Amino acid sequence: MSVADWFRVRGRSLQSISFSLHRLTGLVLFIYLLMHLSYLTSLKLGKEVYESLIATTVSPAFLPFDILLLLATIFHGVNGIRVVLNEFGIGYEARKAMLYAAYLITAILWIIASVAMYNFVVGVR
Amino acid sequence: MDELEGMHTRRVLEPAAWILQMVSGLLLAALIAIHLYVTHFSTHDALAYENVVERFRDAGFKAIYTLLLLAVTFHAFNGVRAIVLDTDFGAKNRRAVNWLLMLLFVAAFAYGILLMSSV
Amino acid sequence: MKVIFNIRRFDGEKDYWQSFAVPVFRGMTLLEGLFYIKENLDGSLAFRASCRMGVCGSCAVKVNGKPVLACETQISSVNSSKLDIEPIDNFRVIKDLVTDFEGFFRKHEAVKPYLIRNDDNYENPVELIQTPKQMKSYYTFSLCIKCGACYSVCPAAATRSDYLGPAAITAAWRFIADSRDEGKEERYEAVCGDNGVWRCHFAAECSEVCPKKVEPAKAVQKMRIRTALHAIKKVIL
Ligand code: FES
Numbered sequence: 093m094s095v096a097d098w099f100r101v102r103g104r105s106l107q108s109i110s111f112s113l114h115r116l117t118g119l120v121l122f123i124y125l126l127m128h129l130s131y132l133t134s135l136k137l138g139k140e141v142y143e144s145l146i147a148t149t150v151s152p153a154f155l156p157f158d159i160l161l162l163l164a165t166i167f168h169g170v171n172g173i174r175v176v177l178n179e180f181g182i183g184y185e186a187r188k189a190m191l192y193a194a195y196l197i198t199a200i201l202w203i204i205a206s207v208a209m210y211n212f213v214v215g216v217r
Numbered sequence: 218m219d220e221l222e223g224m225h226t227r228r229v230l231e232p233a234a235w236i237l238q239m240v241s242g243l244l245l246a247a248l249i250a251i252h253l254y255v256t257h258f259s260t261h262d263a264l265a266y267e268n269v270v271e272r273f274r275d276a277g278f279k280a281i282y283t284l285l286l287l288a289v290t291f292h293a294f295n296g297v298r299a300i301v302l303d304t305d306f307g308a309k310n311r312r313a314v315n316w317l318l319m320l321l322f323v324a325a326f327a328y329g330i331l332l333m334s335s336v
Numbered sequence: 337m338k339v340i341f342n343i344r345r346f347d348g349e350k351d352y353w354q355s356f357a358v359p360v361f362r363g364m365t366l367l368e369g370l371f372y373i374k375e376n377l378d379g380s381l382a383f384r385a386s387c388r389m390g391v392c393g394s395c396a397v398k399v400n401g402k403p404v405l406a407c408e409t410q411i412s413s414v415n416s417s418k419l420d421i422e423p424i425d426n427f428r429v430i431k432d433l434v435t436d437f438e439g440f441f442r443k444h445e446a447v448k449p450y451l452i453r454n455d456d457n458y459e460n461p462v463e464l465i466q467t468p469k470q471m472k473s474y475y476t477f478s479l480c481i482k483c484g485a486c487y488s489v490c491p492a493a494a495t496r497s498d499y500l501g502p503a504a505i506t507a508a509w510r511f512i513a514d515s516r517d518e519g520k521e522e523r524y525e526a527v528c529g530d531n532g533v534w535r536c537h538f539a540a541e542c543s544e545v546c547p548k549k550v551e552p553a554k555a556v557q558k559m560r561i562r563t564a565l566h567a568i569k570k571v572i573l
Contacts, residue, residue, distance in 0.1 A: 095304065097425070097494035103401020104489070104541060111491060111539035115300065122293045129329060135336045139266045146264050165253075169246045176239045178538050181561055184554045187540060208258045215261065229571050231534045232564035299537070302530055304495045311530060 106191055114171050117164040124161060155213050162205045163198075170198045230315065238295050241288040248285040273336050286329040294322035339411055341369055343381070344422040345432045354378075360411050366419075367395055367406040370433075383433040390547065393481035396488070397433050398422040403485040405547045424488035440484055443500045447508035447526045452519025470515040477510035477555050479548045486542035486552045492535040499535045500527060502542040502552035509555035512562065524566045533560040 099112045131149075134142040148154075174194045177183050183190055255272075256263050272278045298318040301307040307314050341356045356377050358369045367385050374381045383406070385395040390408040397406050399414055403424045411419070427435035453464075486502040487493050493501045508523045527533045536556045543553040 095495055098303075098491045100491075103398070105544045107544055108489065108491070108539045108541040111537060111541075114537075118296055119300075122297055125289060125293050129325060132329075132332055135266075135269065136332065142266050142269075150264060165249065169249065172242045173246055175538050176242055178540070179239060179557055179560070181557050184551075184557065205253070205258075212257045212261065229567065231528065231530055231532075232567040235534055235560070236564055236568075299534070302496075303492050303499075303535055305497055308496055308498060308531065 107187070110171055110191060110194070114168060114175065117168040120161075120164045121168055124164075150213055152214055155210065158209050158213065159206050162209060163202050166201045166205065167198050170194050170201065234295050234298070238292060238299070241292040241295075244284070244288045245292055248281065248288060251281065252285060270336050273333050279333065282333060283330065286333075287326060290322050290325040290329070294318045294325065339369070340418040341373060342418060342420050343373075343432070344420070345381070346423070346429045348431065358411075362412070364411050365407055366397070366399065366404070366409045366411055366414075366421075369411055370406060370421075381433075382431040391481060393483035396424050396483040396485045396547075398424050398488070403488050403545050405483060405485075408547060424484055426488045426490065426493045427484060435484070437482075437484060439497070440482070440487060440501070440503070443504040444482065444507055446500065447504050447511075447523055448519055449504075449507040449511060451511065451514070451517055452522065453516070454518050464516045466515055473515075474510050474513035477506050477513065477550055480506060480510075480550045480552075481548055483547060485545045485547060486550075489541040489545050491539050491541075492537065496531065496535060498531040500532050502536075502556055505533060505536075505559050506550060506552040506555035509559045512559070521566075524563050527559060528563050528567055533563050536560065 098115055101109060101112070131145065134145050171194050174190050177190070178187055262268055273282075295318070298314060301314050301318070302311065337360055338357045339360050341358050343354055343356065345352055345354050356373045358372050358377075360369065367383075367388060370381065370383050370385075374383075383395070383397065385407060386392040387394070388407045390405055393405075395406040396403050398404075398421070399409065400416060400420050421433065423429045423433045423435050427437065427440070430436050480503060482503060484503070486506075490499070490502055492499045505527055508527055511517045512520050512523055533556060536553075538553065538557070540553040542556075543551050546552060
């Protein structure tokens with residue numbers, strides 16, 4: 093009995109696996125939120141500090157992280173909407189279809205957002 | 218007194234937190250989409266210092282960002298609270314966990330508001 | 337044809353895997369395979385079973401990671417020539433495949449899984465009339481055989497030992513949805529604690545593994561909305 097049981101995969105259906113991923117992405121986003129909020133303190137420290145931070149983090153070197161973070165965000169959001177609907181008692185019978193739809197929508201949004209992110213970071217400034 | 222407080226948290230905290238978690242989650246789906254659009258997908262200069270400061274001074278943006286901040290801090294800290302309460306450790310320290318994470322939520326929200334109003 | 341039964345055993349001190357080659361015939365169940373081992377290969381193998389027909393809920397074991405009723409699962413349906421057989425998760429193992437259900441049954445008791453009436457009168461009993469539609473509203477949830485399969489896959493039950501779990505909460509809903517019942521209030525109170533409905537996060541694996549298709553995940557969601565409304569109403573009024 094340990095928290096590793098939240099991430100069991102063997103013998104489990106996609107329902108459980110989505111729960112595991114939701115919890116995992118939730119924790120990732122929690123840590124990112126803390127980083128994001130502390131990062132913003134630089135706004136108070138003046139233009140130079142802020143812009144040097146932006147120059148390092150909004151750069152091709154950070155692009156893979158950005159894209160992974162986008163995936164975590166989009167998955168947590170789309171899967172979260174599915175879970176909210178189910179938890180409020182909507183669409184229990186359609187839960188499998190909703191699950192597949194959530195993965196499909198996640199994939200589509202992720203591709204679109206990644207392209208936009210690539211253009212933003214690498215594109216002309 | 219102790220008993221009463223226990224009864225009280227037993228009665229309101231859990232159901233209210235659950236409903237707010239769901240509602241803030243739905244809200245965040247929309248607000249974060251807006252946030253990402255504004256900062257990354259609209260113009261290339263969205264993250265320039267002047268533009269950020271200007272947005273912080275605009276009443277409309279301020280309203281949306283306050284709502285986003287409120288929803289995201291609640292959702293994050295309440296989410297962690299739920300995760301910790303899923304364990305025997307959380308069960309044993311239930312009251313401390315509730316207080317600590319709700320306090321952190323308020324602190325994070327206050328920090329964000331202060332930051333927003335001081336730039 | 338022979339199938340390998342790879343069994344995770346526990347003798348009170350140590351855990352170990354042991355393999356047995358079991359000759360199988362068409363239609364043979366897992367439980368028959370376990371009996372074959374006990375009778376012919378190793379008499380010390382412990383497992384629980386009673387009815388052999390999917391009614392008593394004694395025989396749930398984990399096969400290749402998934403909990404099933406040994407008596408209702410044909411070996412051929414697992415579609416593998418090697419079966420990893422383990423006791424179900426989230427229960428304390430007593431010996432081999434036998435797990436301790438004490439806490440599980442206490443949780444069942446906690447939600448008062450019986451009709452509560454204000455007018456109980458055993459001297460002059462009256463018939464409690466119900467329409468077929470009223471019965472249908474809880475019938476599926478009354479089919480639970482307390483095998484523990486749902487509880488064994490629940491991620492909340494895995495880490496929080498006092499979580500009531502899907503089976504007990506489903507039992508609560510089975511009675512709350514029953515038109516004859518008058519004990520709703522007590523059951524809402526029983527599941528409203530932080531070891532109750534709030535620990536469910538809709539992993540919904542319980543509904544996937546339930547051998548009786550009781551849909552525990554559905555019952556827990558219904559129970560939770562009702563409990564939330566009940567709790568909030570009580571504070572406001
Ligand atoms: S032996 Fe009774 S349910 Fe399997």
